[in-house]
Amino acid sequence: MSQLEAKQRIYQVLGKIPAGHVCTYGQVAELAGLARAARLVGTTLKNLPKDSNLPWHRVINAQGRISLPPDSPSHQRQLERLQKEGVAVVGGRISLAQFQWQP
DNA sequence: TTCGTGACGTGCA
């Protein structure tokens, strides 16, 4: 598959994540057919257009943490949106066992 | 074309 298709797939997977749930980078990568390319997912999200309405904030790392720097504006937006959707963020951590989306 | 880098994952101390 082409890299372009890969991105399209990533976007598609993002759109499938229901509100109130989260997904790890690795999981998104795998669902997009890019197993072991979790880093690429992060890079792709970074390059995501600002006016995009994709729920990128529902993607976190396998540790249940937000990968962005705590002092980053994006980090705060992600945190706020997650809590608004009902995802409990305790001590900067999210319980994957409880909130991870399972297709 | 090669090298360094990054919103990651897994294994181990």
Next chain:
DNA sequence: GTGCACGCCACGA
């Protein structure tokens, strides 16, 4: 439970 080292893949200089 936390931190570090190494492995992975795609991208830009």
